[in-house]
């Protein structure tokens with residue numbers, strides 16, 4: 150049994166009472182970094198901004214970017230303890246790092262985030278649009294207009310606000326990477342508004358990639374399947390948390406550390422002819438070509 154199968158079996162059903170959830174309060178903690186990963190200086194000298202970088206997938210990406218030589222700014226909503234833990238780890242790895250509380254739903258706060266990062270770090274090369282929320286609801290008719298507004302404002306409007314603010318600071322060779330979801334491709338009967346935002350992210354990624362290709366700025370997405378992050382106990386019932394990922398071909402959930410290398414690849418010189426695409430990290434949940 151490998152370490153990913155082992156932790157999968159250790160996770161019992163539990164919930165958290167607030168979204169965004171807390172990584173510090175998860176038991177067991179997700180695998181945010183993989184000691185078997187071999188860094189190769191692939192992002193030396195780069196400056197990255199990762200929204201939702203305090204926890205889960207974003208935290209794992211932040212750690213790997215630091216290991217690959219980047220300086221890393223993380224945006225987060227209100228999980229200050231997780232943000233402090235992540236900044237501490239990034240600094241231990243030798244990166245310049247800073248965390249910024251902001252609200253993706255607010256265009257002015259998105260603009261201020263980017264402007265503060267550029268001022269504090271002296272530029273920007275990589276934008277990872279990763280922050281997001283979901284509100285599971287079995288009955289489509291019970292989804293309120295307020296929920297639809299919140300899901301779209303956070304997941305796709307905020308992504309567009311951050312991208313608009315960032316693009317004037319990006320140059321040839323720089324990259325934008327958006328976190329989508331398997332739900333954009335296979336749908337989800339109880340995450341209808343969420344899945345619709347993730348489908349919008351796929352179309353946004355393809356369209357912005359075409360728009361920015363003449364400037365040699367690449368735009369791609371990563372579409373995770375079931376990953377063990379604070380989002381899961383913060384939004385799903387305990388029995389779903391316990392069984393998360395069992396429906397995949399690999400019959401287990403993924404860990405944040407299993408997502409992060411794709412974000413390195415898409416940000417690095419190893420992917421110079423790839424734009425407008427999605428990398429699917431889902432244990433065979435949705436089998437893409």
Ligand SMILES: NC(=O)C1=CN([C@@H]2O[C@H](COP(=O)(O)OP(=O)(O)OC[C@H]3O[C@@H](n4cnc5c(N)ncnc54)[C@H](O)[C@@H]3O)[C@@H](O)[C@H]2O)C=CC1
Pocket residue numbers: 169170200201202203204205206207224225226227228251252253254279280281282303328329330331372373374375376377378379380381
């Ligand atoms: N965990 C999973 O199974 C999957 C997650 N994803 C996506 O991965 C991304 C990261 O989520 P996870 O790492 O799973 O969970 P997470 O809970 O660790 O990350 C969500 C992040 O979004 C940020 N956020 C939420 N609302 C915000 C707001 N109004 N303003 C600013 N930031 C806000 C939070 O600060 C948090 O860091 C999300 O876009 C999620 O939809 C996609 C597919 C599967």
Ligand SMILES: CC(=O)C(C)=O
Pocket residue numbers: 283330331332373374375376
């Ligand atoms: C949250 C999400 O996208 C999944 C696949 O669980």
